[in-house]
Amino acid sequence: MISEPELEGSSEPMRGAGGTVEPAGPRPAVRRPAWAWALAGAAVASALWAGGLYVVHALGEKGPPLRYAHTGALCEKFDPAALRAVVGNVGAEREDTERRHAALDTAYCTMSTAATPEQLGSGQPYYQYRVGVLVERHKNTDPRTEFEVDPRRDLWSAATPDEVEGLGERALMTNDVRDGPRLRVLDGGVVLTVDVSWYWVAPDENTGEEGPERQPDWEAVKTAMVKDTATLLGALRTR
Template sequence: MITEPELDGEWESARPAEVVQDTAVRGAPAPRRPWQWVAAAVVATSALWAGGLYAVGDRTAGPEIRYRVTDDLCAQFKAPALDGLLGGLPNAASEEGSRHPALDWARCSRRSGRPDSGRSFETMALVELHKKTDPAAEFALDTPVSRWFAPSGGEWESVPGLGEEALVTSPGEETGTGLRLRVRDGGAVFTVDVYAYESRGEGGPDLPADSLPRPDRDALVAAAVEDARALMTALRTS
């Protein structure tokens, strides 16, 4: 067994004077060795570090995952409310998007099927599943696409009772009918867009007057909210 070397000879001369003195006085309490103080400091530092790491871990924890993303999003995004309001959206196309440790996403678009009409509509649903960082901080930020819906700096309006946070905006009169609805719930962000396209014949004149009607904005928002809620229900996992 390796023990402390006997403190005599040159070892004795290397000892602090107070330690030598204490050794010569029998019955006096032995001084605490320096490593005991070091050990105590290490324990205290470790406790503080662990506590700090725990706190940081809370702040950087991933968002709650309550939904799934599927390859065929159109199977879940039927959009019956918008379909009825916009005169039918029979042409559907899914985009499976991508799967990544940080983000999954998928998209579905549905378009009206009347090429002879002077107006056509398209709705598009995008589902993003953020798995590493909480999307709450950036959720309400403006984007170039959002500015298309509100080119004059229109404000987002809050939509109560839909996810943790929901916002809607729509274009000015010069841009036509449409809207963007965004919903955040846990790590998931749902976006429902509605676009209107005005069509003209080959020679430039407007097509027949039996074009699809321009829907009332409130009715359009209500339909988009209903279809977004149905999509969230279809993709909900917990």
């Protein structure tokens, strides 16, 4: 019996019952199809491209331009003077929230009107208004590619937004009878959203289901939103 080391190390012809068996000659070269080499090249190129992206991001790739400051006191920056002239004492009640993140900074301010002594004493229904202001600073991704998509509004409304001139790079006003108008402004990596909504209150439980006789003036509210948003953009702008 021939052991494995002998098989591996022997250079002599192998002998069997039928005589000498000559060792096989060199194997013919295997020809790979051209597409196999192309796939191999593509895999290498893909790996190099991915590695290049990793290096770029590791070194700190610049995101979209940020021309507006982040603030934890957005309610102090937002002066709803135009809205106050239309709907009353907006800002009597207010609340600030904010969050900082490596990819996205958010600041949110909510303001609402408070019932006046005259409204409470009249026994008649009246409207209360709520204003919400959201500032998003996108540090890595460019929000311009998805600006027209507004999931918070699109889930409830099929209304087509109107273009508003003179605010940032682009501004859209959405009219929604259910919630009230929404104004969204895009400028670089910053998206600013202003919402105005209202509901009526009956101080007297015997008032019934009918709301106030005077309905909110939609056009006046939207015009005031544009003015107050322009003022806020100016207050937050850094360059």
